[in-house]
Amino acid sequence: MPRKIAAGNWKMNGLSDAMPEAIAIGAASEGLDCATVICPPATLLARMGDAGVTLGGQYCHPAGSGAHTGDVSAPMLADAGATWCITGHSERRADHRETDADVRAQTEAAWDAGLTAILCIGETLEEREAGATLDRLMAQLDGSVPEGANAENTVIAYEPVWAIGTGKTATPDQVAEVHNALRERLGPDMALLYGGSVKAANAAELFALANVNGALVGGASLKADDFVPIMRALSES
Template sequence: MPKKIAAGNWKMNGTRASLPDAMAIAATPAGDCAVVLCPPATLLSQMGTEGLALGGQYCHPNASGTHTGDISAPMLADAGATYCITGHSERRADHGESDADVCAQTEAAWSAGLVAILCIGETLAQREAGETLAVLTAQLNGSLPNGATAENTVIAYEPVWAIGTGKVASPDQVAEVHDALRAQVGPEMSLLYGGSVKAGNAAELFALENVNGGLVGGASLKAADFAPIITALAAS
């Protein structure tokens, strides 16, 4: 069975004042779920606590070198990370990262012993044009290196039009995509949904057959918001 994962992407949010929330999230009963927080890199080495796995939000394809401002997968691992997000739509849009770039980053994460949380998602225009599955298949084919397994990779479907907008894909829309992804990646790899996941819709989303958890943005910043999502996943 795929592992159930509640992953929080803090994006460019959080300072040392946020550490008590991380500790409270770690203390939330999670059953057989893995709870992963991906804070800013500045907090990784300070956030280690039992019951909480940590992840980076990005890694450079190279292990070291003359890349001012970047961070490598070995650096993330050294700071305590065991996961790394690759291919998030905000990285693709803000930094022009292509599928080939994401593929190289995913391989770099693996080389450092990190599990890649590889993100794919369509824009609103692509969905309205009926291109969703074609777009996602192309992204996955271009971004996922050979050698992907349930042990080194998690796939996160995040429709671009639902990230941080308050809009959520309907259960039927999510099920259609996740069922198609399951057919493509096999029965064991974890498939996460991301896009305005919150306490009010988590149980409905996690009840879908091929949704094994969530990659949560804003609702993961505070324990009071993230804990009910973890609880919903544990009960699913």
């Protein structure tokens, strides 16, 4: 059975005064039947080491070190306490023009540093309205997922671009169609996460779908009061 994972992507949010939220999330994760991962900004990674929660980076440079001002390498993330890393998030693909080849290289770098990759794929609204969702997602898998990906080193997160931070959520039928296709493509063991305005109100319905093994959560992961109900809904699914 695929593992169940509640992952929180804090994006460019969080200062020192956010530490109590991470501690509360870590405390609430004890005894739950799911893994809980928080991906804070790099400035908080090391300080969150005692929060009792598994940590991840939001991005890693393909190189292990070098003249790359402002970037963070996978070994640096691991050194700061991370065991996971998001790769290919649509905001990185859009804001930083990251290609499938870039995402593949980052994912390989994450593996080399001992990190599990949460590799993101997703279609735009225009692609969905054109009926090209599955074609787009399969092309992203072809270009982004390195050879050697397995259920231990990689998790796939489906995040429709049009549902990230918009308050819009794909319908259960839309999510099921995509996740069923991903399961057929990727086999029975790899965890498949859904992301896109996941919140306590819709978590149980999403996790009831056969091939949804968890969520990559944005804004609702910043506060324990919002994220913990999602974690519990996954644990109980």
